[in-house]
Amino acid sequence: PKLLLSTLLIPSSTHTHATSSSSPHAPPIVIPILDFDLLSVCLMTMEDPDIKKCRLSSVTVDDVIEQVMPYITDPKDRDSASLVCRRWFEIDSETREHVTMALCYTSTPDRLSRRFPNLRSIKLKGKPRAAMFNLIPENWGGFVTPWVNEVASSLPRLKSVHFRRMIVSDLDLDVLAKARLDELEALKLDKCSGFSTDGLFSIVKHCRKMKTLLMEESSFVEKDGNWLHELALHNTSLEVLNFYMTEFAKINAKDLESIARNCRSLVSVKIGDFEMLELVGFFKAATNLEEFCGGSFNEEIGRPEKYMNLTFPPKLCCLGLSYMGPNEMPILFPFAAQIRKLDLIYALLATEDHCTLIQKCPNLEVLETRNVIGDRGLEVLGQCCKKLKRLRIERGEDEQGMEDEEGLVSQRGLVALAQGCQELEYMAVYVSDITNESLESIGTYLKNLCDFRLVLLDQEERITDLPLDNGVRSLLIGCKKLRRFAFYLRQGGLTDVGLSYIGQYSPNVRWMLLGYVGESDEGLMEFSRGCPKLQKLEMRGCCFSERAIAAAVLKIPSLRYLWVQGYRASTTGQDLRLMSRPYWNIELIPARKVPEVNQLGEVREMEHPAHILAYYSLAGERTDCPPTVKVLREA
Amino acid sequence: MSRVTTELDFFGLEKKQTNNVPKPKFKKFLDRRRSFRDIQGAISKINPEIIKSLLASGANHADSSTISPSVPSTPKADHPQIPISPVQAPLTMQTEHSSGTVPMTIFYNGTVSVYQVSPNQADDILKVVMETAPKKDKSIVKDHSVIPPTTLRTKLFGKNLEGDLPIQRTRSLQRFLEKRKERLVSISPYFPTSG
Numbered sequence: 001p002k003l004l005l006s007t008l009l010i011p012s013s014t015h016t017h018a019t020s021s022s023s024p025h026a027p028p029i030v031i032p033i034l035d036f037d038l039l040s041v042c043l044m045t046m047e048d049p050d051i052k053k054c055r056l057s058s059v060t061v062d063d064v065i066e067q068v069m070p071y072i073t074d075p076k077d078r079d080s081a082s083l084v085c086r087r088w089f090e091i092d093s094e095t096r097e098h099v100t101m102a103l104c105y106t107s108t109p110d111r112l113s114r115r116f117p118n119l120r121s122i123k124l125k126g127k128p129r130a131a132m133f134n135l136i137p138e139n140w141g142g143f144v145t146p147w148v149n150e151v152a153s154s155l156p157r158l159k160s161v162h163f164r165r166m167i168v169s170d171l172d173l174d175v176l177a178k179a180r181l182d183e184l185e186a187l188k189l190d191k192c193s194g195f196s197t198d199g200l201f202s203i204v205k206h207c208r209k210m211k212t213l214l215m216e217e218s219s220f221v222e223k224d225g226n227w228l229h230e231l232a233l234h235n236t237s238l239e240v241l242n243f244y245m246t247e248f249a250k251i252n253a254k255d256l257e258s259i260a261r262n263c264r265s266l267v268s269v270k271i272g273d274f275e276m277l278e279l280v281g282f283f284k285a286a287t288n289l290e291e292f293c294g295g296s297f298n299e300e301i302g303r304p305e306k307y308m309n310l311t312f313p314p315k316l317c318c319l320g321l322s323y324m325g326p327n328e329m330p331i332l333f334p335f336a337a338q339i340r341k342l343d344l345i346y347a348l349l350a351t352e353d354h355c356t357l358i359q360k361c362p363n364l365e366v367l368e369t370r371n372v373i374g375d376r377g378l379e380v381l382g383q384c385c386k387k388l389k390r391l392r393i394e395r396g397e398d399e400q401g402m403e404d405e406e407g408l409v410s411q412r413g414l415v416a417l418a419q420g421c422q423e424l425e426y427m428a429v430y431v432s433d434i435t436n437e438s439l440e441s442i443g444t445y446l447k448n449l450c451d452f453r454l455v456l457l458d459q460e461e462r463i464t465d466l467p468l469d470n471g472v473r474s475l476l477i478g479c480k481k482l483r484r485f486a487f488y489l490r491q492g493g494l495t496d497v498g499l500s501y502i503g504q505y506s507p508n509v510r511w512m513l514l515g516y517v518g519e520s521d522e523g524l525m526e527f528s529r530g531c532p533k534l535q536k537l538e539m540r541g542c543c544f545s546e547r548a549i550a551a552a553v554l555k556i557p558s559l560r561y562l563w564v565q566g567y568r569a570s571t572t573g574q575d576l577r578l579m580s581r582p583y584w585n586i587e588l589i590p591a592r593k594v595p596e597v598n599q600l601g602e603v604r605e606m607e608h609p610a611h612i613l614a615y616y617s618l619a620g621e622r623t624d625c626p627p628t629v630k631v632l633r634e635a
Numbered sequence: 636m637s638r639v640t641t642e643l644d645f646f647g648l649e650k651k652q653t654n655n656v657p658k659p660k661f662k663k664f665l666d667r668r669r670s671f672r673d674i675q676g677a678i679s680k681i682n683p684e685i686i687k688s689l690l691a692s693g694a695n696h697a698d699s700s701t702i703s704p705s706v707p708s709t710p711k712a713d714h715p716q717i718p719i720s721p722v723q724a725p726l727t728m729q730t731e732h733s734s735g736t737v738p739m740t741i742f743y744n745g746t747v748s749v750y751q752v753s754p755n756q757a758d759d760i761l762k763v764v765m766e767t768a769p770k771k772d773k774s775i776v777k778d779h780s781v782i783p784p785t786t787l788r789t790k791l792f793g794k795n796l797e798g799d800l801p802i803q804r805t806r807s808l809q810r811f812l813e814k815r816k817e818r819l820v821s822i823s824p825y826f827p828t829s830g
Contacts, residue, residue, distance in 0.1 A: 323815075609800060
């Protein structure tokens with residue numbers, strides 16, 4: 001059978017539905033939608049009278065599926081396969097290698113290990129996305145402790161761990177390190193908090209074969225730089241080292257250099273603020289480096305040539321140099337033509353500088369920057385970067401006196417972008433002005449768009465063309481591949497009709513973030529009649545009542561996760577119970593006053609409106625909530 | 636050519652002379668920055684006739700006819716000027732531009748700002764002021780060389796349009812913008828610790 005399989009391996013990117021014809025040797029079975037045509041081809045071949053003669057008589061369908069299942073990696077396909085019959089369920093369980101839990105509270109650690117004992121890799125997410133924007137209490141939850149303990153006791157094949165927006169302690173890291181030792185190849189503490197450099201040291205000390213170590217955007221206590229030194233002493237396998245957007249101050253450039261020298265496979269390094277001139281040795285040693293982000297430029301009056309002699313590794317093609325200004329920019333010019341990814345979010349470039357640089361990067365595939373790129377920069381992008389696949393335009397400074405001149409993106413830039421960069425798959429942009437026409441052109445030209453996010457900034461009181469009902473409809477109809485969609489406007493930005501369009505015309509969208517859309521509960525009800533595949537819904541600043549939200553949730557068939565901030569609360573606060581149902585957890589973060597430091601250094605109490613969080617769970621209600629989180633218990 | 640400006644106390648500053656407790660320089664700078672945000676509302680309180688007379692006399696007046704002898708309470712030396720700031724003209728020597736623009740000085744709430752303004756542009760300011768509902772004037776906004784769009788942005792006083800739910804930034808972006816601000820301030824020629 002193995003020989004048969006290898007000669008018949010036909011990968012297919014389209015989903016197929018195949019049935020076997022009835023025959024005495026193979027019972028009729030319906031094969032669920034699978035990514036590979038392999039299975040259906042195998043089974044049909046087994047039906048083929050000529051091939052039947054040469055196949056081994058003891059081969060059964062079950063044997064085939066055992067061989068085939070490992071090749072099926074898409075989780076949705078695995079999900080379908082596991083529903084066919086008990087045997088297929090078992091085979092899927094035994095051979096599943098990776099699981100992503102979009103919310104760690106949807107199940108329990110022991111359920112995970114019981115069902116998938118041979119997991120190689122897990123990704124768990126904790127806090128709601130809003131935590132990245134400082135909206136969620138720090139101690140909200142998402143503790144990795146029970147999961148780490150389960151890994152230690154019951155997941156002996158685990159090699160890769162990714163925790164995102166979770167709380168991790170030094171003890172957790174120590175337990176994980178000692179449980180997996182050299183088997184652990186990848187650890188990603190992605191926007192996590194709660195640990196210190198002691199925990200990192202433990203990981204590095206016990207897990208000598210780490211290939212990926214990531215702490216991007218995590219917050220932790222830095223006691224010393226020993227963890228990096230330990231890595232420099234004993235690791236030769238490292239491929240990815242990432243502590244971008246962290247505040248390490250006690251690390252040593254010499255250790256970075258040693259790591260670069262010892263780890264011949266080191267391809268991606270992202271660090272925090274670090275004077276670039278101290279990295280010269282590192283860059284010389286990291287001969288296979290392809291990606292670098294971080295560092296820091298510190299100009300000196302009287303030394304204009306300070307950074308002019310900086311050279312970079314020959315394969316470097318993904319770059320993001322923090323605080324890079326127009327004077328330093330030319331050091332990229334010698335290899336600009338090979339740059340595929342550029343991160344300018346933390347650079348100090350003006351619109352003109354963007355135009356100059358972008359023109360030199362015809363092979364750019366990924367660009368991240370602030371809105372200082374301006375409409376002019378987007379026009380240049382549309383003209384020069386035909387291969388662009390991903391674009392993120394962040395919100396720059398808007399404090400008066402501190403903002404970038406020309407630092408605005410509007411419909412003008414969007415139209416130029418849509419017409420010019422037709423390979424775009426991901427687009428996230430903060431705009432200062434918008435029109436229906438610009439959204440229409442996105443729908444017309446960007447046929448590959450899978451992920452579209454638009455935020456309308458609140459600086460300008462008058463927007464050229466609101467509401468955006470027709471524009472968003474055209475966009476959704478045109479961008480057929482859209483799976484993720486964010487639309488964050490203001491009052492008057494979208495009528496109830498426009499909101500109904502979003503529901504009606506998003507057949508494939510799995511995740512939505514809607515801000516200040518619609519006018520009344522009617523709009524939400526109409527919206528909820530659509531969205532057939534919507535799994536995760538986030539809403540902010542909307543005018544809907546508790547009652548309408550609960551009713552809408554019950555109508556959206558695939559919805560498994562809801563987050564809302566800003567809504568019309570009921571007088572009793574009990575209307576949310578209208579969406580009570582088995583396995584549906586409902587939690588509230590009631591309105592709070594949070595002391596915060598504003599731009600002027602003054603401490604003010606900021607109002608934080610209430611949040612609703614609701615999700616399907618097999619784990620029952622949470623038992624580890626902080627005081628700020630209230631579980632809506634069964635009445 | 637000696638400086639020719641007419642200084643008019645639009646708001647009766649002499650009554651509002653701030654006390655002489657020296658504020659930290661950065662805070663003063665921030666006060667000034669914050670004042671831009673309030674200027675839209677402030678301008679609406681100006682008697683349009685005053686602006687008209689200022690402009691009319693702008694090109695050919697002989698002496699400064701100051702109504703108020705009060706000195707701006709933020710001395711020039713303490714005015715950190717930001718390279719990207721729209722107000723780049725130093726407050727001392729100013730010459731009339733050949734394009735016909737003259738300095739327009741606005742006193743507000745203890746701070747001083749100066750813009751090179753042509754009569755047309757000043758007219759536009761006037762129009763903005765005189766309309767009952769504040770509106771963004773596109774002709775001014777587009778002229779980056781003189782009047783920065785932000786000072787005429789019709790933003791409500793201190794509040795954004797969403798009230799309690801402002802659009803938030805990610806933490807790393809916020810931190811970066813704070814560091815950027817520190818850099819911009821520290822390289823200003825007026826900041827005492829910079830080169």
